[in-house]
Structure formats: structure tokens, C-alpha cells
Amino acid sequence: MDTTIKVLLVEQSNGGGHAHYASHIVKHVGRTGAVRFTVLGERNDSEFARLIDAPYRTGSLWRAVREENPDIVHLFPSVRPWIILPFLIMNKLWWRKKTVYTIHNIEPHEWKGIKTWIVKVTQATVLRLADIVVVQNELTRKILSSATDEKKLRIVLHGNYCWFDNKRYTRSTARTALKLKPHEFMVLFFGEVRPYKGVTYVIEAARKLPNIIFYIVGKVYEPFRPLLEPLPKNVLLVDKYIPQEDVELYYKAADVNICPYLEASTSGPIQIAIAMKTPLIATDVDSMPEIVGDVAVMIPPKNSMAIVDAIQRLQASPTLRKRLKDAGYHKATVTYAWEKTVDSMQQAYAAALQ
Secondary structure (H helix, E strand, O other): OOOOEEEEEEOOOOOOHHHHHHHHHHHHHHHOOOEEEEEEOOOOOOOOOOEEOOOOOHHHHHHHHHHHOOOEEEEOOOOOHHHOHHHHHHHHHOOOOEEEEEOOOOOOOOOOOHHHHHHHHHHHHHHHHOOEEEEOOHHHHHHHOOOOOHHHEEEOOOOOOHHHOOOOOOHHHHHHHOOOOOOOOEEEEEOOEOHHHOHHHHHHHHHHOOOOEEEEEOOEOHHHHHHHOOOOOOEEEEOOOOOHHHHHHHHHHOOEEEEOOOOOOOOHHHHHHHHOOOOEEEEOOOOHHHHHOOOOEEEOOOOHHHHHHHHHHHHHOHHHHHHHHHHHHHHHHHHOOHHHHHHHHHHHHHHHHO
16 A cells, blocks of 8 residues: 655745755655655756646646645745635635645735735635644744644754755865955855845945955845945945855855844755855844854844944954854754754644644
């Protein structure tokens, strides 16, 4: 008798961190042989075991459920829960497939007013209809426990991003590729450049530290672009999406990675930093203390002087930088080991089928 769990995973993003994470859930959980995935995604991605296009179209999702006949439909992160709400309603009335909903952000980052209200209302309904809700940290679990049955909630820690280290660069060759001089101290901001990530405070700090090189690497969110200009001469903007194979270039060249978020429930760049042994500065907001509070220099948000002080502190102390490198890498490979993530996800699937 075949006891393999058939999971239809619906990956709703169009690339970036959520897509990376979803592909590695498929890869690592699928390796156990206990779960077989089909992925409903938006693009041709060879990392996925099998991919069906266009998850935003409710008809595509319904056809996939009918054709694949999964045991579980796993709905992956989206700040647009109304996209999956019609399916969940129809599923309760018709197919009655077990559903798992992974939630990263409880609310959208920059949306305000009516859009935020729509998200809250539809998200509350999605939480009620899903059989199991997967979160990535204790704070999110506590917040959602007042909105849904606490027995539904399962913490599945974010698996590490050690796989970004392709061994294509050493620190020396990475710095040479970026034309950094041996004595130059480089601070890296990495990821999509959006208001909630606090980039403007990094730019303010850069103006106070003219002898330090700052790299802002990631595609700029267009409405945000005017707030970045003009950039100081010591700030270099790499305004594009960075392919997976090139990510290590910037992290290995950096002396420090800064994540000055104004809000955050999780963070791919933080996971990359600790996996790449890049000393980390992070803001004391939301889930950040829980995720990396013991392996980063923690600072208050919206405070450029705190950024200046943290950078100067790290620049002056190779010992502190080494301690953060070692502690961060240990956390990445032990706390965020994929074996733990796989085990927790399999338990979530088992709970959904009960």
C-alpha cells in the first residue's frame, strides 16, 4: 500500500525569497520519499519537481486539484489572500481536500487603508478555513492564536540558506571582482529596496561615514526611488534582481550586512548573512530578536546614528566580527538545519490528515 503523501504546493510569488524557500521545501521534504509534490507556480523553475503555470487563476488551481487528486493542498505565502479564498470556500463545499496555509507576513508591508482592511478580513477567513496554518516563529504564532484555533498553528522554522554559497568566490576574489581595496570597509544592504526595509536610514548613516563603502544591492521598488536620490558618493546602488549564483559575490565581499527593517516577521537576507558568515546588524523589531538576536548587533529602528555606532563598533573590533560570524553560522547550521524544517513540515502534513 502506497503511504506517500501527495501534496499540491501552490507557490504564489513571482520570484525572489518566497520562491527560493518554496523550492527548497519541495527539494528537502521530497527527498524523504514520504511526500510527493506537484507545484502550481508562475514560472518555469527547474528547482521545482514539477510545475504547473498560473496559480492566480482559480480555474488553474481547480483543474490541478481535479487532475492531481492530492491528499493536501499547501498554499504558500501571499499578501493577497483573496486569491486563494475562492478555492478554500469551494474546497469546503466540494472537494474537501486537506489544506495547509503557510503565512509569512500577517499584514502587507506598505499597503494602508482599505487595502489593509481587505487583507485582514480575507486573511481571517483563510485562517478559519485552512486545516493547518504554518508560521515561522513564536511571535507570529502568538499573534495568530487570537485569530484562529491555536491547535491549527504549527511552527516550521525557516531552513538555512547555506546553499547560496556556491564556492565560486573567496573573500579575496569577491572583493577584487567589486574593485574594493584591501583597506576599504564595506557594508552591504541586500534585497528588494522597499520603504519598510529602512534603506533611507542606511543612506543617512553613509553620509556620516564617508570613508566606508556602502553597497545597496537589489531591485528598487519604483515608487520609492525618488527618496533614494541623490546618493552619497560612497553608496553604490546595484538596481537589479541578483541571480542566485551571484548572491555570494556581495556577501563574501562585505565586512558587514545590515538589515535595518522597520517591520519584519522573517527575512531571507538575514538567513543568507548567517549562512555566509557575514557579520550582521539587525533592528530590534517584530520577530528579529527571536530569529537572530543572539548572533547580531541589534539596534533600534529608524535611527541612523544607531547604524553609525554599530558599524563603527564592528569596524573597530575584528574579534566581535569573528564572534558574530561563528555564532551566526552555528545558528544557521544547527537551529535552522533543514532536517528540523523537514521534520516539522512532515508533522504539519500529518496533522492536516488527522
